[in-house]
Amino acid sequence: MSDQWKFETQAVHAGAAPDPVTGARQVPIYQTTAYQFRDADHAARLFNLQEVGYIYSRLTNPTIQALQARLAALEGGAGAVCCSSGHAAQIMALFPLMGPGRNLVASSRLYGGTLTQFSHTIRRFGWSAKFVDLDDLDALRAAIDEDTRAVFIESISNPGGYVTDIPAVAEIASSAGVPLIVDNTLATPVLCRPIEMGATLVVHSLTKYMTGNGTVTGGAVIDSGSFDWSASDRFPSLSAPEPAYHGLKFHETFGPAAFTFHAIAIGLRDLGMTLNPQAAHYTLMGIETLPLRMPRHVENARTVAEWLEADPRVTSVTYAGLPSSPYADRVAELYPRGAGALFSFAVRGGYDACVRLIGALKLFSHVANLGDTRSLAIHPASTTHRQLTEAQQTAAGASPDLVRLSIGIEDPSDLIADLDQALTAAAG
């Protein structure tokens, strides 16, 4: 029945039901580490993955299970696994697919922390990443080789205001027999449903719009359930016998739930990147209003971006939601509900003017976050993207004269007044 509910209804109800013992209507915070087994046979069946249930909260917890079911419903997936942050979700998504000597092909336009994770940290596991500009689909085709195990992109990318042609990328990944992973943090399933466009896995930082009010650090991986892990011998974690579970083959045994089961039974069990139940509870509450918040974020972003674009103190505004954007046609076709609420603008006077502007803002908060009900501002070149070389900064849309805004749900006239006085301070 819940499968037939519309998106707004799913956002409030999917995965949740009144507690059968107490009648508690909101999803309770199951603040417990362990769960009592009915008997020895029950315990054995749980440990053998012959029965689904609760053993220990590093793996499964009822509050988190409700959130996983809701996320799977909203993204149109077969299953979901939550984890401790968006960055944890990226490792959890890659872990069953990769191995030493394997690579992923990633967009060059990604969240700064993701570029760092893929350029440096994953090398410790013997994995590597090749970065390509997704406006050059031939470069993407050419980059995929025998050792490629995933293509990784963002639907709307941070902070460049880039929107990805997901169907075109999915088609290329699919014909190469490689799963496509889409980070849908900035779009949320309100603005983009990557699985409907051919994505295999969707990853989220729940930290951002999903919770929506800057209270939680969390992440999730949602699996489409449609990738054939057994079509080749490239994904042995999912297709070959698993020694730690008596030779069980995840794909053969669990079908469309293979990735989700593996992510819990191996990923959370051994990597331990577990979300906590309180964070899951906040995120469930946040998601209830996601379909109301996102259109307001988008509308405000467009109002502020248009005002900035018309201001002589501003050199340019990079926002795919503006009619002047080179991606306006792609937005109209693939992202009809809007291009998100994060964008950047270039300030006359460069790096120093940006630093003065940030210092003069009163209503906007100067923080390294996005997707909050509050409007936020940051100068990426001196903060989130400062680990990158200047070439990487520019490729990622974070050149030294850019300020990035995450537009909240306040009254846009107050936001414009704050930017107006800060631009005056920046010029002086």
Ligand SMILES: *Cc1c(COP(=O)(O)O)cnc(C)c1O
């Ligand atoms: C914030 C963010 C991440 C990382 O998420 P955390 O929850 O901070 O670990 C990944 N991708 C995008 C697009 C983000 O905005």
